[in-house]
Amino acid sequence: MIRIAYDELFSVLKSKLEKYGTNQEIAEECSRLLLENSIDGIYSHGVHRFPRIISYIQKGYIKPNNKPEKIGSFGAFERWDGNFGMGNTNAKMCMNRSIELARKYGIGCIAIRNTNHWMRGGTYGLQAADNGCIGICWSNTQPNMPAWGAEDRRIGNNPLIMCVPYKKGHVMMDGAMSQFSYGAIESARLAGKKLPVPGGFDSEGNITCDPAEIEKTWRVLPIGFWKGSSISILLDMIAATLSDGNTVTDVGKLSTDEYGLSQVFIAIDIENTFTNSERVVETIVEDIKASKRIKEDEEIYYPNEMTYETRAYNLKHGIPVNEEIWKTVLSL
Amino acid sequence: MIRIAYDELFSVLKSKLEKYGTNQEIAEECSRLLLENSIDGIYSHGVHRFPRIISYIQKGYIKPNNKPEKIGSFGAFERWDGNFGMGNTNAKMCMNRSIELARKYGIGCIAIRNTNHWMRGGTYGLQAADNGCIGICWSNTQPNMPAWGAEDRRIGNNPLIMCVPYKKGHVMMDGAMSQFSYGAIESARLAGKKLPVPGGFDSEGNITCDPAEIEKTWRVLPIGFWKGSSISILLDMIAATLSDGNTVTDVGKLSTDEYGLSQVFIAIDIENTFTNSERVVETIVEDIKASKRIKEDEEIYYPNEMTYETRAYNLKHGIPVNEEIWKTVLSL
Numbered sequence: 001m002i003r004i005a006y007d008e009l010f011s012v013l014k015s016k017l018e019k020y021g022t023n024q025e026i027a028e029e030c031s032r033l034l035l036e037n038s039i040d041g042i043y044s045h046g047v048h049r050f051p052r053i054i055s056y057i058q059k060g061y062i063k064p065n066n067k068p069e070k071i072g073s074f075g076a077f078e079r080w081d082g083n084f085g086m087g088n089t090n091a092k093m094c095m096n097r098s099i100e101l102a103r104k105y106g107i108g109c110i111a112i113r114n115t116n117h118w119m120r121g122g123t124y125g126l127q128a129a130d131n132g133c134i135g136i137c138w139s140n141t142q143p144n145m146p147a148w149g150a151e152d153r154r155i156g157n158n159p160l161i162m163c164v165p166y167k168k169g170h171v172m173m174d175g176a177m178s179q180f181s182y183g184a185i186e187s188a189r190l191a192g193k194k195l196p197v198p199g200g201f202d203s204e205g206n207i208t209c210d211p212a213e214i215e216k217t218w219r220v221l222p223i224g225f226w227k228g229s230s231i232s233i234l235l236d237m238i239a240a241t242l243s244d245g246n247t248v249t250d251v252g253k254l255s256t257d258e259y260g261l262s263q264v265f266i267a268i269d270i271e272n273t274f275t276n277s278e279r280v281v282e283t284i285v286e287d288i289k290a291s292k293r294i295k296e297d298e299e300i301y302y303p304n305e306m307t308y309e310t311r312a313y314n315l316k317h318g319i320p321v322n323e324e325i326w327k328t329v330l331s332l
Numbered sequence: 333m334i335r336i337a338y339d340e341l342f343s344v345l346k347s348k349l350e351k352y353g354t355n356q357e358i359a360e361e362c363s364r365l366l367l368e369n370s371i372d373g374i375y376s377h378g379v380h381r382f383p384r385i386i387s388y389i390q391k392g393y394i395k396p397n398n399k400p401e402k403i404g405s406f407g408a409f410e411r412w413d414g415n416f417g418m419g420n421t422n423a424k425m426c427m428n429r430s431i432e433l434a435r436k437y438g439i440g441c442i443a444i445r446n447t448n449h450w451m452r453g454g455t456y457g458l459q460a461a462d463n464g465c466i467g468i469c470w471s472n473t474q475p476n477m478p479a480w481g482a483e484d485r486r487i488g489n490n491p492l493i494m495c496v497p498y499k500k501g502h503v504m505m506d507g508a509m510s511q512f513s514y515g516a517i518e519s520a521r522l523a524g525k526k527l528p529v530p531g532g533f534d535s536e537g538n539i540t541c542d543p544a545e546i547e548k549t550w551r552v553l554p555i556g557f558w559k560g561s562s563i564s565i566l567l568d569m570i571a572a573t574l575s576d577g578n579t580v581t582d583v584g585k586l587s588t589d590e591y592g593l594s595q596v597f598i599a600i601d602i603e604n605t606f607t608n609s610e611r612v613v614e615t616i617v618e619d620i621k622a623s624k625r626i627k628e629d630e631e632i633y634y635p636n637e638m639t640y641e642t643r644a645y646n647l648k649h650g651i652p653v654n655e656e657i658w659k660t661v662l663s664l
Binding site: 072074075076077078079104105106107108109134136146147148149150151152154155160162163164171172173175179197198205207222223224225227228229230231233234235236237238240241242244247248249250266268269270272273274276277280281283284287288290291292293294295298300301302303 | 404406407408409410411436437438439440441466468478479480481482483484486487492494495496503504505507511529530537539554555556557559560561562563565566567568569570572573574576579580581582598600601602604605606608609612613615616619620622623624625626627630632633634635
């Protein structure tokens with residue numbers, strides 16, 4: 001990894017997006033959102049993902065100048081169509097609208113269909129929290145995990161985000177319903193390491209921590225085995241129902257690439273409805289951090305706490321980017 | 333287990349509740365809800381739980397004639413106080429109110445504080461689905477699981493329910509954020525069996541499938557290890573924030589028993605807003621059931637599918653009740 005200054009990264013990403021036909025407004029917003037992910041240490045969904053975004057524009061999956069539009073409205077719940085626009089700018093617009101609805105109705109819910117990969121789902125959880133709202137959102141994906149009891153991959157790892165505002169740094173769960181991402185399994189193999197907990201099945205059908213064995217089957221494990229399988233199925237079902245959009249099954253039929261997704265964005269206004277959230281959040285955070293540690297020198301962090309340390313460091317020292325990927329970006 | 337007819341069970345439960353001061357309306361509703369759980373095969377949260385309900389009434393934790401009341405309203409989101417009433421009747425009333433809000437605003441959200449154990453969370457998911465709504469609800473609990481990296485139990489197993497209406501039987505995820513319940517671990521030990529997947533830590537700090545070892549530490553595992561730990565924390569934080577109620581930490585300080593909980597009930601009206609849900613649900617269910625099976629003779633069920641088989645069987649043959657527990661119930 002090399003470290004590059006924000007302005008340089010921003011100007012390159014923006015100009016490349018414009019080169020491939022993206023208008024200035026969306027090119028700037030998309031670049032900003034990607035860089036925020038790299039700054040926060042979510043490298044896989046920051047600059048490192050950029051070549052795939054350009055490739056998806058070239059393939060016509062992402063229509064970068066299309067904006068989402070409302071196609072149904074029922075008070076605090078609205079259905080939108082993403083029109084295959086840029087995934088992260090579409091998602092930001094949806095959470096923004098959900099926050100507007102929450103200001104009016106206490107809670108807001110947007111379901112969007114025909115959208116694209118939102119990169120880091122946490123972006124939209126933090127967005128809600130920055131606006132004094134609890135944010136809950138999830139996306140479906142292409143089929144990439146077997147249902148419990150199955151060999152072939154028919155369910156998605158459907159990331160789920162829940163975020164609560166907190167003055168010391170918002171508390172957030174941002175995670176896929178698979179135990180490990182494909183990238184994490186590959187990285188462990190390349191580093192010659194075992195996974196810290198079981199991540200999938202080997203060729204003989206046994207649960208294993210060996211990344212090379214899992215790569216032979218790609219039968220990755222849902223979190224909590226049968227439980228995560230059920231959660232994944234329900235998240236997909238709710239997103240596709242509310243948006244009247246593609247299910248994981250439908251996304252798999254469109255392409256071996258991943259586009260045309262369904263997502264849900266819920267915001268609940270706590271800033272303008274009730275005011276006691278700091279007491280609650282502080283009670284929980286302090287109690288968890290006071291736990292008896294398994295390893296005395298390993299601090300127990302609250303969910304998303306480490307992000308803020310990474311952010312501060314990267315803002316000071318430059319944003320880490322893989323050198324090979326950066327060369328690829330520059331050559332686009 | 334012996335099998336007992338519905339009417340006999342109902343009349344015993346109702347009269348025992350009345351004997352301990354519960355009025356007729358709540359005694360009947362509470363008994364009905366408990367019996368529905370036993371009928372559906374959720375025995376631990378049906379009749380088998382009854383002695384503890386009576387004990388909690390005697391201890392004053394459950395004030396069986398208190399009803400929940402609205403203490404704050406902001407459009408589609410309302411805050412209620414459970415007034416330490418009966419947990420399952422309180423919860424049913426909350427989901428009912430959430431459905432009413434969903435009829436008006438598309439989505440409804442009720443947060444309740446100072447309530448009691450709702451028994452089977454799935455009751456309220458199915459209730460939403462029976463009314464043409466998607467139901468999402470969760471409860472916090474007493475501290476019963478260590479946060480990831482911790483030895484002592486400071487987070488809850490906080491059950492989460494998501495339910496989507498489906499004409500062949502509603503699709504539902506109903507599960508705690510621990511991999512196994514305390515009851516399941518005890519049952520495995522009594523049966524001399526290992527758990528099918530890791531369920532906790534042994535005394536030396538290793539992850540294990542041995543129930544006897546886990547009972548020495550009671551360091552049970554969250555689903556998905558660090559991921560379920562984060563989900564549990566966020567569910568508690570959202571429930572306690574929205575209700576301005578007790579956190580898991582607060583519940584632990586009240587008593588070694590479990591009362592005064594915080595819960596969230598969300599309903600999203602799909603029957604009266606959009607109408608395409610059957611297509612989506614059918615697509616997903618059919619695709620999952622067509623998976624290549626690991627074991628040819630082990631059918632792959634959609635989440636909650638088996639409930640309906642159990643229900644049909646128990647309605648025909650009588651409701652299974654543990655003989656010892658039934659003797660205890662009769663002696664109350």
